[in-house]
Amino acid sequence: MYARPSMRVLVLGAGLAGLSAAVRAAREGASVLVVEGAGQVGGLASSIQVDGWWLDHGPHRFWSRDERTLAFARQMLGENIVESERRSRIVLLGRSFEYPLRPGDALSKLPARILARAIADWLLERARHWARPRPDANFEDWVVKRFGRTLHELFFGQYTEKAWGAPCSTISADWAAQRISQTGLLDAAASMLLPGRGAEQRSLAARFLYPKRGGIGALAQACATHLRELGGEIALEARVERVELHGGRARAIHARRADGGVERFDCDALISTIPLPRLLGALDDGTSGRNDAGASGLRHRAVRFVHLEVARPRLSPNHWIYLPEKHLAAHRATEFKNFSDHGLPVDRTAVCVEFTCAKDDALWSMPERELARLAESDLARIGLLEQGEARLLATQVLEHAYPIYDLGYKRRVDAALAIAKTVPNIRTTGRQGLHRYNNMDHSLAMGWHAAKGLANTLDATRPVREARADERVAAESRWFG
Ligand SMILES: Cc1cc2nc3c(=O)[nH]c(=O)nc-3n(C[C@H](O)[C@H](O)[C@H](O)COP(=O)(O)OP(=O)(O)OC[C@H]3O[C@@H](n4cnc5c(N)ncnc54)[C@H](O)[C@@H]3O)c2cc1C
Structure with a gap:
């Protein structure tokens, strides 16, 4: 299955993170095979x-604030871009x-009574915070502190509770910090001044x-075409069920085909972009039984x-x-x-x-x-x-x-990553692999980063450092949706 007799890198998942990891590993000279459960590439962005x-x-x-990621996307899409x-x-x-929100638009449309309450609430929260600063306990706390309760209830609380199906007080403040841009407010102030x-x-x-043309999925399709030009391969409709561990290292994976059959693929190194609980559930050293995927508690x-x-x-x-x-x-x-x-x-x-x-x-x-x-x-x-x-x-x-970023999610992500890191030739990355609410550009950058230097070392001893860098890349994430 591998096109070249060099280091064999298996990439799990053909979303943008998996594809960019595969492209980089292939450019560095590895033999790359991407194993994807769906019938097409692109994952969430298909x-x-x-x-x-x-x-x-x-x-x-x-969009990306990182020029290299932006250039990569432009290169992939070529003329097919608006x-x-x-x-x-x-x-x-x-x-x-x-x-x-734009101040002129919001001011002219919000009923005067609500507007007055929003301003009073906001001033009150600022005064409270100034008198007695306190850490952000949860999503609601984070937003109320910065925008006041009226704006929280109007613009953020309702949407968030609907989207998450849970009260804002049970959602981590991290989600607000990552997803709600305060530049909107700063920008609003700047435009007035x-x-x-x-x-x-x-x-x-x-x-x-x-x-x-082709919808957003055209980006992943273009990455897949580029990967194949580099000699990489993609196995579609191959759902990874088991990662064989020998001597503490990943040696092969077993994937379920659409016809129900199971295929085995050998590897020297593995980059996983499938959901972290799913990866943990698949790890199998033949002795202690597999980790219970549900036990990670990540939802x-x-x-x-x-x-x-x-x-x-x-x-x-x-x-x-x-x-x-x-x-x-x-x-x-x-x-x-x-x-x-x-x-x-x-x-x-x-x-x-x-x-x-x-x-x-x-x-x-x-x-x-x-x-x-x-x-x-x-x-x-x-x-x-x-x-x-x-x-x-x-x-x-x-x-x-x-x-889901509930109140205990960070501790659970850290515990799950710690298990993944016990296998030195596995790197887990991307939105699913890090349980991280990030954008397409971050997934591209994370995949790219995870494959860095992989082909030069059979040892792949840097997963911890790589994962931290991935976190930094994702921390730039800023959009509300
Ligand atoms: C509704 C919505 C709107 C969004 N809007 C934007 C936006 O406007 N801008 C933006 O930048 N980002 C947006 N995003 C985020 C963006 O889609 C993701 O960050 C990005 O596509 C994630 O890529 P990934 O490769 O990390 O993960 P994924 O795309 O989830 O890729 C993981 C892949 O693994 C595969 N897989 C899973 N399990 C297995 C298995 N057992 N075996 C084999 N394969 C498996 C999946 O099929 C999938 O292809 C949005 C996301 C959503 C859900």
Whole structure:
């Protein structure tokens, strides 16, 4: 199976982290095989084609503050690229606000009573914090301290509780620190004090790249093509079930094929980007039995996506719209035509509606047609379309969409990583491999980093240091969604 008789590197998972790791290992001269459970590459950032539409898992805008990662994405996509500025909105109190919030827009639309309460709350929180600084106990605490309770309840609390299915007081403050940009506020202040400056900063933060054709999945497809040109290979529909350990090192993996058969692949080193509990559950030294994957306690929030077609040229000029209010079941709607309309029908549009859920709740098991009706009714309630106007294109589900940051997650991630690190020729990375809520560019950078120097050493003795660097890369993560 390996194309070259050099060091054999197995990469588990063909999402962006796995593909970038594979490309780097191949460029460094290793024989690389990527083993992917799904029928296509891209993981969370993959796309499917239905009736001429490219459908992604919700909105996927690509940008990076790291020039090398940006250059890598540009190199992969070549001419197949469009560059845009984000237009997103948040629908609240029957009004549509620009998101990130703009002071002029928010001031003119928020009812005076709420605005006055928001300012008073914010001042009160600042005074409290100044008089008696305290550490952030949880998500709610973090947001209230910085934005005040009124804005927390209005803009952050409702959305977060809907998306996570848990009270904000049970979610780690890390999630807020990683995902909520305070530059929105600073930018707002700058735009009021220094005309022009805020707008410039905002436009820089809002810029993004997207494939002209093929949906966001075109980025992973381009990485896969590049990998194959370098001699690397990809085995699709091969679900890793077991990692054979001998003498404390990973020697082979066993993968279940779509036809039910099991295939064994040898390796000298292994880079895993599959969910960390799944990797731990697969480690098998033949004596002590496998680790119980569930014992890690690391959990994910799932998302179901409903793709609808509507016979109108466009529903709105926005890329995506947040729906925080609890009377709506969905939490976000995305119109892909606004990301790129190359080669798409001119007289119709497609909209993706997202529902976060847990594996055992009603939304998870709701029949496809019923979920589509719910999606349509939510869009009708915010006035985006008329009931009965939409046609179901497809539904999709992501079981591992969002790593859950509950209050004890950090301790559990550290414990799980400590187990993975006992096997010196395994490096675990990427969003799933580190249980880290990060963006596409971070996954690319993490994979790239994990494969660094691998081909020059059969020893692969630096996993701890590499993982810490991965954490640093991911810590730059800043978007709300
Ligand atoms: C709804 C949503 C919207 C997002 N929007 C944005 C955005 O606007 N901008 C942005 O930058 N990022 C966004 N992201 C984040 C981005 O999608 C991810 O950070 C990135 O795609 C993760 O890549 P990865 O390779 O680390 O993980 P994944 O894409 O999850 O890759 C892991 C791979 O492992 C495979 N796998 C799992 N188990 C096995 C097994 N046992 N055997 C073999 N293979 C297995 C999976 O099939 C998958 O292909 C969004 C994510 C979601 C869920």
